[in-house]
Amino acid sequence: MTSTHGTPAGTAHHAGSVAGHLAAVTHLLAPLAAESRVEIVPLSEALGRALVHGFLAPLSLPPFANSQMDGYAVRSADIPDGGADLRIMPPVPAGSSPQPLQPGTAAPIMTGAMIPAGADAVVPIEKAVPSHFLEPGQDARVTLPATAPGTYVRAAGSDIAMGERALAAGTCLGPAQLGLLAALGLAEVEVYRAVTVLLVTTGDEVVAPGRPLPEGKIFDSNGTLLEAAMKQAGLSVRRAGISTDNPAELQALLRTESPHVDLIVTTGGVSKGAYEVVRQAMADQPVEFLHVAMQPGGPQGIGTFDGVPFLGFPGNPVSCLVSFEMFLRPALSALLGAPAPRLPLRARLAKPLTSPGQKHQVRRGSLQPDGTVRLEGGESSHLMHALAGSNVLVHVPVGVTELAAGDEVEVWML
Template identity: 55%
Template sequence: MRRTVAEHQAAVAGLLRTGYHPAPPEVLALRDALGRALAEDVRAPVSLPPFDNSQMDGYAVHAADLPGAATLTVADPIPAGTVPPPLQPGTAAPIMTGAMLPDGAAAVVPIERADPDRFYSAADRADESVTVRLPGDVDAGQFVRRAGSDITAGDIALQAGTLLGAAQLGLLAACGADRVRVAPRFRVLLLSTGDEVTEPGSALPPGRIYDANTTLLEAALREAGADVTRHRLLGDDPAVLRQALAAITEGSTDLVLSTGGISQGAYEVVKQALAASRVEFSSVALQPGGPQAHGTISGVPFLGFPGNPVSAIVSFEMFLRPALHRITGVPAPRPVLEAVLAEGVDSPPAKHQVRRGVYRDGRVTLVGGPGSHLLHALAAANCLVHLPEGVASLASGSRVEVTLIGPVPTDPVAPAAPITGERAGSGGMDSAERTLP
């Protein structure tokens, strides 16, 4: 069966959506909840700020003393963390940033606008009554943080499905929460096939290669918020693979993901082992990553990716990662930008080609060729470059869409390149995954 990229994206999303039966939510300490998704709305139990407080180090001024410049008696200072007595007319209280505003105070004058522009010491105040002269252009509310100006008690602080980053966890902590209810992790059983693969760390016999796929995909899945179980390496014996898959039961995992054994060779072990199953084997108009498999095993969703490492990670980025975002809210969508090609490129017009590149200052430079084995080039890239179906070649200076998969280097002195030339569109990339800055 032949599919477009968009058709297979929809097929994978539908498979996971119908086959996903999440476990109950978990309650985690905030320090353990980074990167997780909220299982329910969280309402603020207190207002933020919980009381009117000072935005500056300065003097709290009574409402009656705001009109015109005034020389006022200095009251007792108000440090943060204390409850001050009411402020009397004719007085100004030294107040520190974040300290509670006293009753009667209507504004804060920064210390640098006072005369003198320094706070009196305790010794100064002990010897005699001291005064301060304040300017006459002080408006009510100046440098006052009003209670509830950030959020009011009872309002929704964070909605269900929100990804918990540093800012979100900080908000929960500010609201007094030390624990939070989060959605369960998506569980993946990951296995790699092939008689030619050997575990890293062991001796490498002639004619064999080290298994990169398991580490590559496990890391990508964990970055995407999944809980991954690695299966031992499986060879090219269909009976051994069938035995491993027979141990899978509904509810034991949310997805079985395999690599290798789904192409057109004579020893395609996954194809052979699953010939009588509910798994479909497709040819997707994608390079690399054309061979794909999807279906169910014992009621559990199954995906089969090609065996070459770059094909496997491109398959993950194009199909599985977007589907995980849709059904679990984790991970966040990848940023998709428009960039200028630094060089010309050719692409098979009947396929959506995904090249690796380095994006910087609005331009993208291709890294390595289109081959599906070029792991060194993948490791050097920070983006995937999309050359959709119908595009046979693009000249240097043409515009393309790139998906950021790594950090972008910055050069503050380099000017941004002008965008000129023709533009290659997404060619079937799902708009839900397109996150423009």
């Protein structure tokens, strides 16, 4: 079970807790849900966005009674238990407005076509004798078995009736929801403007992929990892390259880019070491650096830079992705309805695990077809290969130190 903000059940609510930090992130980003950020877009541009306002169906679906099968539209009262021979009326193709059905007749009808007035059932073509359509004419007749009223008829409003709530405010628009909007005749929809994020990777030790790798350096995986996660969640990402460990250079970069974005996210430079560039660059800003009781991803930064919301994630790749999944993604889900919250499931551990009792541990795992979850890699926050082989996050709440094979855990589908 999850709380209203999507934090796993069992997380303590106090300063430094996962739930407490998520609440702080949600509060920081609350202005992103302002009416001034609402825009109207065509359905083709609304995938992954969320409805600002719920709305009622402007018409019924289906808008008229129609046939569920290719067959014959009939009056059920015209056919006794032993069946009947009925004269064939002109056919009813889909999209046509048929003439009323005369007593003692049957109208060939196609799937989706409007049920003629007077008809109350459809007999599938394979149950007719002959079991193929005939050309209508004076002597054209078909033998049909008895059928109950309503058989193979899709009643008007059987999906949704005019005036019923179609979608609630905050609904994340996927293919099915957009299909419903189109079926109801809507060509455009009111959604929140996509959040634009400035993503900055920091560190003198970090080199962009594709360049030579000097001794002692590492390739930047955080930028690609977080940009992909953010784009998948519907955010618009602005990359500013890799910042050096010079605080003045980082400040200058942020001042240049921040007027064009809704949120700043940095990776690295938020711990208590001697060269934590993000901490140094934020010295004159209302930014707090704290340690959340979570493993990995404990060190976090939160505040504003020149009035722009700021989040500082740790530098290890797994830590920064877990930070995104635990704080930024659920905060946006709660405020804007998009991205859709991660689906929480219960699974049984394939093997035992241990966890620090004072921290909420987030492990990576693979959910198996038999309902068990296999842990991928260990607790360390640098294990990118293990992360790449995972399809769930495994949650071990505060206060739990050991779990045995077969014990249940909460997992979030990735």
